[in-house]
Amino acid sequence: MDDLSDLYQDIILSHNKRPRNQGELANATGTAEGYNPLCGDHIHVYVHQDESGKVDDISFTGKACAICTASTSIMTEAVKGKSREEIDAKAAEALEMLTSKEEPTFDLLEQGDFAALAGVRQFPARIKCATLGWHTLESALKGGETVNTEKEDE
Amino acid sequence: MSDRDPRSDFPILARRVGSGEGKPLVYLDNAATTQKPIHVIETVDRFYRQENANIHRGVHYLSMNATDAYDRARERIAETIGAAHPAEVVFVRGTTEAINLVASSFAGDRFQPGDEIVITRMEHHANIVPWQLLAQKLGVVLKWAPVTDSGEIDLDAFRACFSEETKLAAFTQVSNALGTINPAKEMVAIAREFGAHVLVDGAQGVAHGMVNVADLGADFYAFSGHKVVGPDGIGVLWGRRELLDSMPPYQGGGDMIARVSVEKTTFRDSPERFEAGTPNISGAIGLGAAFDYLAGLGWDEIRRREQDVLDYATERLGEIEGIRILGPADTxxxxxxxxxxxxxxxxxxxxxxxxxxxIAIRAGHHCAQPLMDFYQIAGTARASFAFYNNRxxxxxxxxxxxxxxxxxx
Known part of the structure; x- marks a missing residue:
């Protein structure tokens, strides 16, 4: 398998072609916009949290590249029905996997579709495409400030 | 076509890129920056090995020679672009700085609240943002000339943006995002009817041998060296001499003054007035060498090679289902x-x-987001060719x- 097939795995292409949890959420309790001006990725993430803070519903809309679309689609599946604590842990894992120069410390095989994104690390120019959905989720849960990959403090 | 393949003049084109053994480079990002011929590389190399000194201040041999070489580069460029006098050629860092210089020292110095500046929907951000900053600061008003669906300027719609309040038109000669060649001469004439000054962004036009400022009739023409096989960090603002000499300095410092005293400083005329501090000497000399190289190749030959590769690529891409080419249909x-x-x-x-x-191409908005918004797309894939590209x-x-x-x- 060459590098490119690591990046554009069938799982990624499938999520790109048929993104899960797509559309607006009419009763959203939080929403945020994410923008990656380098690539042109532009998404909105909608969450609905119950009284306990659990995200019982989530969706997204937008125009984005395959990596961003698939990553965001996978993100919605990974966090739906999870508590805030579980989501924070999941987001930290995702961002570690996507940005760390080291091999991930957790077992990729247990991560399902999520693991398909590991190939992105070989393509530094595309990492921001993959992290945008997760950052936008964090913002939607925290108050909804627009995420712009070129205004990060990193 | 001539027997000599200019490709062999560009060492980088022989390399491989990517992981492992890599793949032979196919460089199709020439609208972003062009590669450099050995003639330019060796000129800059020789300057630092043999000729380096500061200009305009030494009495010693190297400094006088460096000054001569710097001045000769200016003369070479003035001649190439059809300037009336070398003093009309101001060395700057690039197109962006040239436009900012005009926004600051020309428009910023004399425009009033309510004055209008006409730009177009296809401008590069470098010819948008300086005017937006000026609009915020001075209260001048930006008028946006529309583009057609085929990415061209409609002259009637362009004319409709002008009024008695129009003081400046600033537009690109060639669209960096689409490749459209604008009817710049006609656009200059329309601006003149309303008594407006004109700045032409030549960043994309200059590499295709389109610049003759005398023929164009504008007041300012801006371009970057790196897009015309020259070094980066060097560019040119051409301006009419009487206008340049009527403008206040852009930056203060050494080399731009006639006399500095505790009470008062008087400034030199153009171009030194706008070249405060030690300039990019090797860059200017390298840019002169770039124009020497291109003249040796011949602009007709350059255009013929580019047209051939453009026509062939347009035909081949047009055969593929699902591909949409933006911009003028006629190559x-x-x-x-x-x-x-x-x-x-x-x-x-x-x-x-x-x-x-x-294969190196550009993907994205090409620093032309208002144009992308017009097409309601986030970006395009852009293959941009130079005369050293082939079928x-x-x-x-x-x-x-x-x-x-x-x-x-």
Whole structure:
């Protein structure tokens, strides 16, 4: 398998072609916009949290590249029905996997579709495409400030 | 075509790129920056090995020689672009600085609240943002001339943006995002009817041998060296001499003054007035060498090679289902730039896949977001060719596109 097939795995292409949890959420309790001006990725993430803070519903809309679309689609599946604590842990894992120069410390095989994104690390120019959905989720849960990959403090 | 292949003058074109053994480079990002011929590389190398000294201040041998070389480069460039006098050629860092200089020292010095500046929807951000900053600061008003669906300027619609309040028109000669060649001369004439001054952004035009400022009739013309096989960090603002001499300095410092005393400083005339501090001496000399090289090749030959590769690429890409080329349909109305989208794949994904095949293109908004907004797209994939590209490069691009289709259908 060459590098490119690591990046554009069938799982990624499938999520790109048929993104899960797509559309607006009419009763959203939080929403945020994410923008990656380098690539042109532009998404909105909608969450609905119950009284306990659990995200019982989530969706997204937008125009984005395959990596961003698939990553965001996978993100919605990974966090739906999870508590805030579980989501924070999941987001930290995702961002570690996507940005760390080291091999991930957790077992990729247990991560399902999520693991398909590991190939992105070989393509530094595309990492921001993959992290945008997760950052936008964090913002939607925290108050909804627009995420712009070129205004990060990193 | 001539027997001599200019490709062999560009050492970088022989390299491989990417992981492992890599792939032979196919460089199709010439609208972003061009590669450098050995003639330019050796000129800059020789300057630092043999000739380096500061200019305009030494009495010693090297300084006088460096000054001569710097001045000769200015003369060479003035001659190439049809300037009336070398003093009309101001060395700057590039197109962006040239436009900012005009925004600051010309418009910023004399425009009043309510004065109007006409720009177009196809401008590069470098010819938008300086005017927006000025609008915020001075209360001048920006008027946006529309583009047609084929990415061209409609002269009637352009004219409709002008009024008695119009003080300046600032537009590009060639669209960096689409390759459209604008009817710049006619646009200058329209601005003149309303008594407006004119700045032409020549960043994309200059590489295709389109610049003759006397013929164009504008007041200012801006371009970057790196887009015309010269070094980066050097560019030119051409301006009419009487206008330049009527403008206050852009930056203060050494080399731009006639006399500095505790009470008062008087300034030199153009171009020194606008060249405060030690300039990019090697860059200016390298840019002079770039124009020498291009003149040796011949602008007719350059255009013939570019037209051939543009026509061939347009034909081949046009055969592929799901590809849409933006900009003028007639390749005679554009430079060798093909900006395209694919139904199945996002520009960034196209760019990544082509990159793994050694093919360098640009994917994104091309610093022309208002134009992308007009087309309601986030960006395009852009293959931009130079005279050293050939049909083999186009064939490799087509193989790369086939690979994109393999992944995305």
């Amino acid at each position: 005679r109305g554009k430079v060798a730039v093909i900006s395209f989208t694919m139904d199945s794949a996002h520009p960034h994904d196209i760019g990544t896949i082509l990159d793994t095949e050694g 083999d490069d186009v064939d490799r691009l087509m193989d790369g596109i086939a690979k994109v289709k393999k992944f995305f259908g």
